[in-house]
Amino acid sequence: MVRSEEFIQLLTPEGERVEAEGFTYDHDDATIAANLRHMVLGRRFDTEATALQRKGQLGLWPPALGQEAAQVGSGAAVADLDMIFPSYREHSVALMRGIDPLDMLKTFRGTAMVDWDSVAHRFHLYSFVIGTQALHATGYAMGMQRDGVVGNPDPADNGAVLVYFGDGATSQGDVSEALVFAASYDAPVVFFVQNNQWAISEPIERQSRIPLYRRATGFGIPSVRVDGNDVLAVQAVTEWAMDRARRGEGPTFIEAFTYRMGAHTTSDDPTKYRERAEEEEWRGKDPIARVRSYLLARGAIDQAWLDALEAESEELGVRVREGCLELPEPxxxxxxxxxxxxxxxxxxxxxxxxxxxxxxxxxxxxx
Structure with a gap:
């Protein structure tokens, strides 16, 4: 199954619901509001961590500004037996899985290694070597397959693997090897590519002559491109792919077409290689603004709801700022x-x- 060059979209940048062939959003406005909350809190954590690095309290930080819908929408598709393999930028997904934000800061402050219970949270440790997590995820998925956690009559007895990486990682050999093994063994794994347009300073046009999702067809893997700034579409597409994997129908490749509004990491200066006009164009596609507009128009949330979320966001910011300075020295x-x-x-x-x-x-x- 290969989709057209256009991506799947269910919510426009103006906050209007639209239809997409083959995909529908099967959840209510309360679920959408919950996703908005996750996106807002994820952005606040990311903003605070970036500021901490600028103040010399972290050695490095990889911002995820602008990619909140891709992360929250896909993270919302995860079930109890599923396992997530992140790269090093999936901060919103980590928060959704119950990872303490201070545990995420430890590595970047240099006070500990990656420090959370990956089994309990069903969220593997961050991977800093580009693309290696694709192989780890595929191997884990093959293990689940052999352990009988795939293709059972009761959906509650099935699990699959969701692995994240960026467009730059698709140029790594590890990712190609993972696609070969996943296709050869029908591994229950969903490859989720956050195509944020830039592999540090290299634009996507220099990495691939065709849209990234089409490269999966060469490996015999079904693929789809989704509007990565549309949390509804991302959730719908990821649920479809994860359901396929859990049923034993093999891997899927998802390209979430999004944009990195900030730097690759805080050691990077994006003004050296991209135009301000490009950034402004993508600001008009902000993933949070479109969901907020939709829910307000529907009457599903109001200003009091937004004020409460802002207060919760501020509490998170204070905890991150103060807690970072209190992390014990190793x-x-x-x-x-x-x-x-x-x-x-x-x-x-x-x-x-x-x-x-x-x-x-x-x-x-x-x-």
Whole structure:
């Protein structure tokens, strides 16, 4: 199944519902309002983390500004037995899965490694090596297949894998290898590409001569392109793909056509390689504004609802700002004990040398 060059859209940038062949949104306005809340809180967390980096409190941060609908819409399609494999930018999805925002900051502040229970949250650890998570996800999906968690009569007994990566990762060999294995073994995995138009400073036109979703056809994988700024369409398309996978019908490739409003990471300056007019054009397609307009027009939310959400957003901002500064400094000697069940002699010598060096600073402020 390969869709046309146009993407699937169910809610226009003006906040008007439209129809799309083959896809409908089967949820009520309360669900849409819940998605709006997730998008607003995700953006607030992302904005606070970016500001913390600019103030020197984080070493680095990968902003997700403008990609909230792609993340929340797809995250809303996840069921109890499903597993998510993120890259390093899926902050809104992480919040939806119950990850503590302060746990997400630890890696970027340098106080801990990636630090959450991936099994309990059904959300794997962030992957910082571009594209590797596609292989990890495919292998995990093949394991679910062999464990009998796919294709059962009761839908509640089935699960699938959702893996995120960006347009730049599609140029990596790991992603191609993952597509080969997924297609060959009908693995229950959905490849979700957030095409935000730029792989750091390289535009998508330099990476692919055809739309990204069409590349999946060469691997024999059904593909679809969706308006990545339309949370309704993203949820509908991802639910369809995840249902296919859970039933044992194999992988799907989704291209969410969106835009990165901010920098690739806070070490990047997008003004060096893209035009302001391009950014302004995409601001008119803001994923949050269109949902807010739709719900207000429907009378599903009002100003009091928005004020309450703003208060909740402010509480999150305060918690992130204050909590970041209170993250405990790591005890470096612990890492020798955490790496091995039985510490090899060479590393034991290294540890002892470090501890002796550290002891020389006792009584001083510096460690």
């Amino acid at each position: 005890v470096l000697e612990d890492y020798w004990e955490l790496a091995y069940a039985t510490l090899p002699p060479g590393l034991a010598e290294q540890r002892d040398a470090y501890l002796a060096y550290e002891a020389g600073f006792e009584g001083e402020d510096a460690r």
